[in-house]
Amino acid sequence: MDQVYDAIVVGAGIMGCSTAYNIIKTGQRALLLEQFPLPHTRGSSHGQSRIIRKAYGGEGDHYTKMMPEAFKKWAALEQETGTTLFKQTGILFCGSEGESFIKDVLKSLHKHSMPFTSLDSCALGKKYPMLRYPMDTVAVEDPSGGILFSDKSLAAFQKAFINHGGVLLDNEPMLDVYPGDIVTVKTNKGSYRGRNLVLTVGPWATKVLPSLGVHLPLKAVHVNVFYWKEKVRGTYSVGKCPVVIQEHGDRHDHFYGIPSFEYPGLYKFCCHHGPEIDPDRRDDVDTSWVLEKTKACVANNFPLLEPTPAIRETCIYTLAPDHNFILDRHPTMSNVIIGAGFSGHGFKLAPVVGKLLCELVMNKTPSYDMSPFRIDRFYKSSKL
Numbered sequence: 528m529d530q531v532y533d534a535i536v537v538g539a540g541i542m543g544c545s546t547a548y549n550i551i552k553t554g555q556r557a558l559l560l561e562q563f564p565l566p567h568t569r570g571s572s573h574g575q576s577r578i579i580r581k582a583y584g585g586e587g588d589h590y591t592k593m594m595p596e597a598f599k600k601w602a603a604l605e606q607e608t609g610t611t612l613f614k615q616t617g618i619l620f621c622g623s624e625g626e627s628f629i630k631d632v633l634k635s636l637h638k639h640s641m642p643f644t645s646l647d648s649c650a651l652g653k654k655y656p657m658l659r660y661p662m663d664t665v666a667v668e669d670p671s672g673g674i675l676f677s678d679k680s681l682a683a684f685q686k687a688f689i690n691h692g693g694v695l696l697d698n699e700p701m702l703d704v705y706p707g708d709i710v711t712v713k714t715n716k717g718s719y720r721g722r723n724l725v726l727t728v729g730p731w732a733t734k735v736l737p738s739l740g741v742h743l744p745l746k747a748v749h750v751n752v753f754y755w756k757e758k759v760r761g762t763y764s765v766g767k768c769p770v771v772i773q774e775h776g777d778r779h780d781h782f783y784g785i786p787s788f789e790y791p792g793l794y795k796f797c798c799h800h801g802p803e804i805d806p807d808r809r810d811d812v813d814t815s816w817v818l819e820k821t822k823a824c825v826a827n828n829f830p831l832l833e834p835t836p837a838i839r840e841t842c843i844y845t846l847a848p849d850h851n852f853i854l855d856r857h858p859t860m861s862n863v864i865i866g867a868g869f870s871g872h873g874f875k876l877a878p879v880v881g882k883l884l885c886e887l888v889m890n891k892t893p894s895y896d897m898s899p900f901r902i903d904r905f906y907k908s909s910k911l
């Protein structure tokens with residue numbers, strides 16, 4: 528209890544681990560607390576793969592600007608830990624001609640002068656005969672993107688944090704916070720003091736933040752992760768098939784696919800949507816509609832996959848209504864810093880998020896425009 532940390536980071540998902548790593552690299556003392564024994568599969572960062580891409584459609588330009596640094600930082604972590612964390616596969620974006628999804632992706636690639644290839648449905652069918660899309664499909668291929676090995680990335684940040692002198696305590700939930708110039712965090716095993724507290728509690732932000740007087744319109748959402756057996760082994764493997772991100776019709780028809788490499792012979796294909804849940808009762812919900820939607824999509828677009836999934840895993844998104852992250856100080860406790868609402872697309876940006884949260888801890892001017900991430904946007908927005 529005598530020790531005063533410069534920062535206590537609560538939550539050892541990818542955001543907490545990256546933040547703690549960034550803090551310890553500056554020479555400050557950092558404690559990272561995790562409620563569950565590590566590794567665990569209860570939050571948002573587990574599993575073997577995440578998509579990494581530079582192009583962001585719609586209002587995501589601020590993320591595209593961060594991506595060059597994110598790629599560099601992932602490569603630096605690979606070097607530091609001697610672990611391969613990234614596999615370049617290219618990303619194929621597919622959508623219906625004239626619809627905003629594909630137009631926004633193209634706009635983003637053009638604006639940032641990123642190389643890409645456009646394919647109409649005939650060219651698409653020739654290049655990727657294992658995919659089948661309607662005639663009005665437009666596809667855009669970004670060769671720079673690919674797969675991040677997420678479990679390995681999480682372990683790499685944790686290992687590097689500990690190697691730099693960080694203290695990581697798992698199986699130790701934060702139960703109470705006593706604010707002040709020195710914040711005290713009480714857990715099931717003891718109390719810890721820190722000049723700053725960083726809350727990166729993933730879907731538990733829906734519970735932890737209200738308990739600290741911060742009421743944000745965040746939703747924890749159950750997400751199914753499906754793996755589909757290839758009819759002919761290797762048809763959808765890395766090298767033959769790119770990562771696919773597709774949206775036809777409305778935003779609720781947003782799906783993504785990752786070539787088979789995690790489980791031999793199994794292609795990962797998932798729907799980006801699911802029902803709202805309590806993160807402590809994650810599986811107590813009906814997701815049959817998600818399975819039906821995804822099965823229909825597989826039947827239509829992936830003719831060489833079996834029609835029902837071989838494996839189903841589960842993960843949680845923490846959605847903000849505008850799908851933007853929350854990276855800000857607590858409205859009244861300035862040494863409590865919040866990283867939340869990563870809305871199903873945060874993993875790739877974790878190295879930059881960690882740097883930004885570290886800059887808030889150190890009272891440094893943030894390296895990027897923080898206005899999209901501020902808490903007060905919710906109080907100004909008419910959407911709410």
Ligand SMILES: Cc1cc2nc3c(=O)[nH]c(=O)nc-3n(C[C@H](O)[C@H](O)[C@H](O)COP(=O)(O)OP(=O)(O)OC[C@H]3O[C@@H](n4cnc5c(N)ncnc54)[C@H](O)[C@@H]3O)c2cc1C
Nearest residue numbers: 538540542562570571572578701729842869872873874875
């Ligand atoms: C199926 C799926 C696919 C995804 N695909 C992509 C993708 O392709 N590309 C991409 O960029 N992103 C993707 N994402 C999003 C990305 O994985 C998340 O944005 C990211 O993992 C969020 O990390 P986090 O650290 O905020 O949350 P978590 O990983 O949930 O970490 C929060 C941690 O805090 C701990 N915690 C909570 N409360 C307490 C407490 N009181 N005391 C101590 N510890 C506590 C939790 O146990 C947990 O370990 C995907 C997410 C899912 C679920």
